[in-house]
Amino acid sequence: MNNKLKKIVALCLAFAMVATVVLPESAYAKTKKTANYVTRAYVLQQVEKLIGATQTSDDVIQIKDVKKSSPYYKTMSIAVNAGLVKPDSNQKLHPTKKATNKYVASVLAKISETSTKNVLGKKTAATKLTKKSLKTFLNQKFPNVVSKSDAKLKKGNVIINKPVTLNDAKITGDLVIGDGVADKEVVLNNVTVTGKTIVRGGGENSIIITGTSDISDMVIRQVNNKVSIKVKGDAKVRMVYINDGSNDVNIVGTVGTVNIVGENLKVTLTDAVVNTLIVADTAKNAVVEADKNSSIKEATLNAAGTQIQGEGKVEAINVNANDTVVTVKDAKINVKDNVTPPKTNADNNSQTTTDTNISNDNNSGGGSSSGGSSTSGGSTSGGSSENPSTPDVPKVNYVTDSRFADGYPKVVTDKENQKITITYKLKDGVASEEKPAKIYNLVTDYNTNWDATTEAVLHGHLGVVNEQTHEMVPTEYYDFLKITDAGEHTVDYKIMDHATSDGLTTYSVIDCDGKVSDTPTKIAFDRDTATSVVKNKVYVSDVYINKAKDTVYLYLRSELDQTTVTSAAAFTIKKNGQTLNDIRISKMELMSKTGEKSGPYVACIKLSLNKALDDSTVNYSLYYAGTEITDTVGNPLETFDRSLMTVSDGIKNAYTSQDGQYVSFEVPVYQWMSYTTYQEIRDDLGVYVDGKQINQKNWSYSWSIGDMNIRVHDTSLTNSKKVELKSVSGKTLYTAAGDKLDNLSANLEKDREGSISSAVFDKKNNKIVLTLTENSSFEKNFGFYDCNFMVKIAGKEYRLRGNSYVRPSNAGYIIEIDKDNLKHLDLSEVSEFSIKYAPIISADERTNDWNDLFAYNSGKPVDATDYIPVTIQ
8 A cells, every 4th residue: 555545545534533532413304223312311302492591501511511612502501591491410401311201291290390290201211302293293282383473373382482371262281481491571361271370481570460361370380580460351361370480470359369389489479369378398498579559368378488568458368487587568477386476566565475376297208388278258169278298389279168168178189098188177157966067078189170060079979971962970989077166177088009190189068048059169180199199009800711711911001101111021831720830931022012902901911832821621710919010100910829811702692672762782803902092993883683783872882901891872773683793994802811803793683671679778888779670671781870769858859979880689670779879868866768760860861871881781771760668677
């Protein structure tokens, strides 16, 4: 090689070495090997565009893995200023690390003022993202990004990232006023927000709420500027939650509750009316200044160093912390035991130091804060309050009957005992021995997107979905109190072990002196608070084995983290209780990675055996005692030893009613083996009676994992002989054990009519037992609403409340209505009464309602009965 060529080669090598050493790894342009996945810096860049964040922070200099020469330096500096990320214990942000669903969720949680788990939902935490999947994630969370005033909104959360005026909009989710508003203003005119309104941007003129706007919860976490909230005209802002931590906040207009959480904040009230002011124990050195045109009905000071000053009027101040200062005029000051009274302006204050038993309930999972939310003027108030002890997100929202004492009802969560306690207290003079108050209450942790009506709470459910189907919405827990004084009364609810809670909502209705609450009192916890009450595990629903006896399907009640479904050795097969050493799991597969595919709250693991089981016995079981498998938020799979069940072939229990208008049958189709969505099932499954396809609106289905139960109501079915089910498109149908189904047809039999033969009140156990007529059969083990029964006592009629079940017994089928459903009646002193079945929806109206009694086989709703006497034992 000549010298000239050597120099060229050397120069090229040197250049390559310099490029390798000096050029940093780009956060945005990746090598071919990793081109499919985005980095954390790329995620932050896209989120910053979403919220309009542009302001940088000098604090990024202290971060070890972000250098000024880095192409992502500005991105990381903006992210630090916006509070989207914080360095780890080693002062690193890992900008070039591949981003996972969990990381994206953690960033979006900062914007949404919620938890990472809440944003993550059923997504698999460890899954890495491509640019396309990141875009999908962001669009799912924030389908609306508003930069212009004439924006058209879809359902879901909204981000405003520029100064705009938003008119005549209903936001069905959260509203984020983003950093891009900067020091300008956003006007909300005739805007209703059903979720939280989170203020990150805005200046001194800031957020103007006018017209008929209705804002439930406003969270102020301004990053860079002083912010003002101006409420004008008939607009409503029910709660302002201030967790800014560094900037001043000015409030103008009428606000239900102001809750200060961040430290060292100054909140100024200008021409403001505030029903309840709460200074949380985290809000040290808070200063509240009320001008001469402002007023506060009640203030509760839970933080040391709090000051309330100015020329405004404060009616009552509850002092629960030391080192406070109160210089407003003529406030009644109530000081908790062992707390130093505040420093006051003795010339201007009329101070009363009393112990009002004020407490700040900082129990696990949240609870109500003292100070309450009740207001006078009508049976319900629009005020709201929350637990101030948790600074990340409002935990409790109130709509409260004004007859409750201030701060009541209170809800305390107890994770150790897995229960919640609701404490009730009425105002002085509301209830007495002569005019007792009846309080009906409900608790739900599943249907939390449904608001109960007064009538529904009285009946022990959440209400009717719509008037066309008359389908009722169930609740999980219900109780009743009879109160004759102004003391405290408590109710405990044991919360079930599960990981599928949507939240936790309580409803209460007061019936006193002829006046029933117009609207139920509502206390709503978020999902994080609700699930913090239970010791969550992943629970097993069913375990099935296929016909060939070489494949097991394990159905679970939570979506699984696919990265943990890896160890087949964690499972063993037992025969008659003994482990089979020659049978092992040869392959393990997570059948679905989303709840949509596998059905609501159900995941499926497919376990292939190395050889088929001996068919001479069915006493096999699947055993698991590992710790490896978890759901997407880290809850472990329970230890279990469950029998392997088989699935029957074909249609069974195919019956028609005596009048020929109802048909019911069971099929072993497992929908989620064959279909992806609910709509696919309805669009593709065809029900045929005597060869005629039934209109979809005339049939409905329910299911367990092993069987679908299909009920048909069609007036043209008289003397029908045969029923069939098939895929209209020719799709293959499968059982829950993975076996194909080919011929789904059966001959129809006539069902028998039935009614109630006798009723007994078991006085010792405080329950009513109803026996069904001999040789008749009703839907066994089927839940229905007790408000479909009425009792008559001394000529007066009462509806029952709650839920019961039809159960088999030695005497046939019985219905047991237990003491919890009868508390509002107090039958202990009753010498005689009668009962009848009187469904709220009459038989001719029940076109598609499966929530009451049916003939077991045909699915025909039972007609109303006459009163029959109840035997008291």
